[in-house]
Amino acid sequence: MPDSWDKDVYPEPPPRTPAPSPQTSLPNPLTYFMKAFDLLVDRPVTLVREFIEQQHAKNRTYYYHRQYRRVPDITECKEGDVLCIFEAEMQWKRDYRVDQEIVNIIQERLKACQQREGESAKQNCAKELDQFTQVAKAYHDRYYDLGAYYSARKCLAKQKQRMLEERRAAKQAAAA
Amino acid sequence: MAAMSLLQRASVSALTVLSGRGAGSRLGAGSFLTRTFPKAVAPVRHSGNHGKRLFVIKPSSFYDSRFLRLLRFYILLTGIPVVIGITLVNIFIGEAELAEIPEGYIPEHWEYYKHPISRWIARTFFDCPEKNYEKTLAVLQIESEKADLRIKELEVRRLMRSRGDGPWFQYPTLEKEFIDYSPKATPDN
Numbered sequence: 001m002p003d004s005w006d007k008d009v010y011p012e013p014p015p016r017t018p019a020p021s022p023q024t025s026l027p028n029p030l031t032y033f034m035k036a037f038d039l040l041v042d043r044p045v046t047l048v049r050e051f052i053e054q055q056h057a058k059n060r061t062y063y064y065h066r067q068y069r070r071v072p073d074i075t076e077c078k079e080g081d082v083l084c085i086f087e088a089e090m091q092w093k094r095d096y097r098v099d100q101e102i103v104n105i106i107q108e109r110l111k112a113c114q115q116r117e118g119e120s121a122k123q124n125c126a127k128e129l130d131q132f133t134q135v136a137k138a139y140h141d142r143y144y145d146l147g148a149y150y151s152a153r154k155c156l157a158k159q160k161q162r163m164l165e166e167r168r169a170a171k172q173a174a175a176a
Numbered sequence: 177m178a179a180m181s182l183l184q185r186a187s188v189s190a191l192t193v194l195s196g197r198g199a200g201s202r203l204g205a206g207s208f209l210t211r212t213f214p215k216a217v218a219p220v221r222h223s224g225n226h227g228k229r230l231f232v233i234k235p236s237s238f239y240d241s242r243f244l245r246l247l248r249f250y251i252l253l254t255g256i257p258v259v260i261g262i263t264l265v266n267i268f269i270g271e272a273e274l275a276e277i278p279e280g281y282i283p284e285h286w287e288y289y290k291h292p293i294s295r296w297i298a299r300t301f302f303d304c305p306e307k308n309y310e311k312t313l314a315v316l317q318i319e320s321e322k323a324d325l326r327i328k329e330l331e332v333r334r335l336m337r338s339r340g341d342g343p344w345f346q347y348p349t350l351e352k353e354f355i356d357y358s359p360k361a362t363p364d365n
């Protein structure tokens with residue numbers, strides 16, 4: 001089966017198998033074991049898999065990913081308009097799930113880099129580490145500590161507080 | 177056990193020898209040559225692996241094994257058909273493949289699932305999430321309209337009661353011509 005991951009994002013290190021240079025004239029038992037595995041395990045499994053694929057090819061069905069339209073944000077809703085607010089909340093919840101998955105993917109890239117590099121991870125994984133710290137900081141600023149009853153309104157209020165703090169810090173920096 | 181039986185036999189034969197010697201000395205010329213053996217000694221065949229057959233006394237395992245037997249039976253009674261069914265579905269019908277949504281085509285709500293059994297359940301039993309969404313929106317709109325109307329009604333009541341120029345809070349009163357002022361018409365009543 002073809003690989004399902006992106007080779008640029010998760011690169012494989014170059015293989016280091018040496019060319020065979022046998023020291024003895026005796027045959028390598030590994031070839032016999034590989035042939036036995038091929039006959040006893042690989043070929044029957046391939047035959048069964050091909051049979052199953054033939055049955056699947058007779059009635060091929062497809063599934064799709066949900067596409068949601070963008071609706072007006074919580075900032076564009078009037079105050080008593082419950083319908084607009086509900087749709088904005090649903091969109092915000094979907095975006096929250098998407099952001100969680102984005103953080104998971106960046107985390108997985110960092111973990112894959114650490115596993116790949118091994119001993120030299122501290123040296124070679126700087127890019128993934130930098131990416132992860134940026135994404136984690138952004139997620140923390142936007143979504144952290146909203147509480148159990150989180151909503152788009154509370155997130156907006158948190159953003160307002162953040163902007164006020166920035167403005168105050170900028171004013172102090174300008175005054176100082 | 178075999179060793180114990182051997183010891184038992186040896187002790188029995190030693191006892192008979194001693195008693196025979198004692199009886200022989202009492203009765204007459206008793207010596208090793210006239211020793212008697214007990215008549216009933218069962219010959220035990222030493223079978224090396226199993227030893228003597230014993231009747232081991234332990235608590236009844238009937239209830240435990242019955243429970244486990246019935247548990248296995250009732251779990252497998254529906255478990256095996258379900259597993260066979262799922263295997264046949266996976267082999268002969270197969271999972272769906274991911275595809276882009278074609279232009280101008282709106283997929284049904286079950287076409288967003290991969291496994292054929294999930295698709296069947298979504299097709300037969302479940303409502304589409306769009307229907308649920310619209311129902312929620314309808315409920316929210318009705319409730320918001322109700323709340324608006326209730327607030328307006330309170331305001332209208334307040335204003336009509338205070339101003340008195342509306343259709344509410346009008347109470348029937350007597351005509352002024354019917355009032356009889358005669359009891360209090362003069363100052364002496």
